[in-house]
Amino acid sequence: MTIPVFYSISDDFTKYAAVSLYSLIKKADPNTDYTVYFLNQDLSDKHKGDLMAMATENVHVKFFHINNELVAPIKNRKENFLRADFFTPSIFYRLFIPELFPQYDKAIYIDSDTVLNDDIAKLYQTDLGNNLFGACTDSSIQFVEKMLFYIKYVLDLDPKKYINSGMLVMNCNSFRDKHFIDHFMDLLTKYHFDCIAPDQDYLNELGENSILHLDPRWDAMPNENTPEIKDPGLIHYNLFFKPWHFTNVQYEKYFWENARQTKFYSELKQELDNYTDQEREQDRNKLNHMLEKADVTARDPHNWAQIKKQGSVAL
Template sequence: MTVPVFYSISDDFTPYAAVSLHSLVKHADPKRDYTVTFLHQGLSRDHEKALAAYNRDNVHIKFYEMSDELLKPIQDRKENYLRGDFFAMSIFYRLFIPDLFPEYDKVVYIDSDTVLNDDIAKLYDHDLGNNLLGACTDTSIQFVEKMLRYIKEVLTLDPKEYINSGMLVMNAKAFREENFVDKFFSLLGRYHFDCIATDQDYLNEICSGRIKYLDGRWDAMPNENTAALENPGLIHYNLFFKPWRFSGIQYEDYFWTNAEETIFADELKAELAKTTDEERDTEYHKMDHMLGKLDTTLQDPHNWARVKENEQVTL
């Protein structure tokens, strides 16, 4: 039985995805079989070739182009912005994996800004029971007061149970049986919730109470408030902590050790070198812009909290 792993990428994210894929292949168990699929809407021939080069006897690299028709209901609107400042359709691809790949009852999804330090099959092997997801609590927001208020007062969820969507073990069979995509499109089309974390918020809302919480080593995220984990299984360079833009961040050595072993090493080092302090400062403070939504969403008569209370919406 293969271990199905999915990424969602845009063409410009290929160098980072290659680093992640390289680390995945490096830690893959030679006695097991893996199928890695890249969901995209247009990859250059050179980039597809670079990723396909990681094919092995037991690691099969595939590509799936997402159709415009499937994604048509998701509009380039401010409430669907990533990090509050731009629209990225690729963040929604993961939601469709169970329906697009009915041959799989369980899958692993990881973001492209990740590095594996352990065998991803260990993630896949988690027994989800009747849960829809296996995931980790989002540690990147536990010290951000406005984000905690947003989760408690707008989403009416417990911040300690709010998961990050950059690593998901998905109960694909249950997703299909319970019509997850229909629920997502129904909520999206009817309410246009102004989200801070878009697809992540929908996953937290719809899957609330049906999430298996996994050890935090499977979604270790750089931050400035806690010590680094000694043995992270998966490092996720979430938000603005990108080692190809910033120096001195937690877990950067894991990234560069793997990056040096890819054909993109020089390109990635050049990107770090040419990033100015002014650009880093702008990037770092994008969090403030993202959290600026708190005040408006708190007052929004159609925010998650008011809709759930007044209309008794069943998610």
């Protein structure tokens, strides 16, 4: 048996993914077999080689090309923009994992801006029961008033149960049995819901009554409003405040401890050193821009909350 772990990656994110992969390998049980897949559309041969070179005897590295036909229905339109900022189909790749890999009953997905501080096999051992997936409540937005408003009044969900999609333990059998991807595509093309985090919002909506909420240590995110989790299993550098762009970021030590052991360390340090105060200010403004979307979508007569009243959204 192998433990399947998936990343979605674009070529410009390889160096961060390499840090995550190194941390996964470092914490992997030498007596357990892991297969790490990088879902991609534009990964260069050079970067494939960089990641492949990190494989070990029991941690295998593979690549899976997402063809254009698969994501063609997901149009480059404002409602599909990540954080109201830009369009990237890579955020949707995770939704297709159960269909693309029918050999797996269960799989783990993690974002590339993560670092493992514990054996990911422990996550895989989670008993999901009949739930669609396991995930952690999104702690990065629990003190952001406009995001709480958006979740409650636009998505019509409980903010305390709204999960972050950067780490998922997926019940692949349940995804397939419930025809998740068909329902997702139907809603996507029929309603054009204007979303702040498109893949994440759909996962929360379609899995509303079928999500197993996991220990928050498995998706620890930098947060200025709460103290660090003392023993995080997985750190997720969510949103804009990345340790390769900002200093004094919560949990940054875990990133640099692992980055130092990769071939990209000097490049990452240079990226931090060269990142300007103006660029950091732009990142802060991006957060404000993202929050402005909450006001716009609240006034949309075809938002999630309004359509749900018609009984059209339940999985």
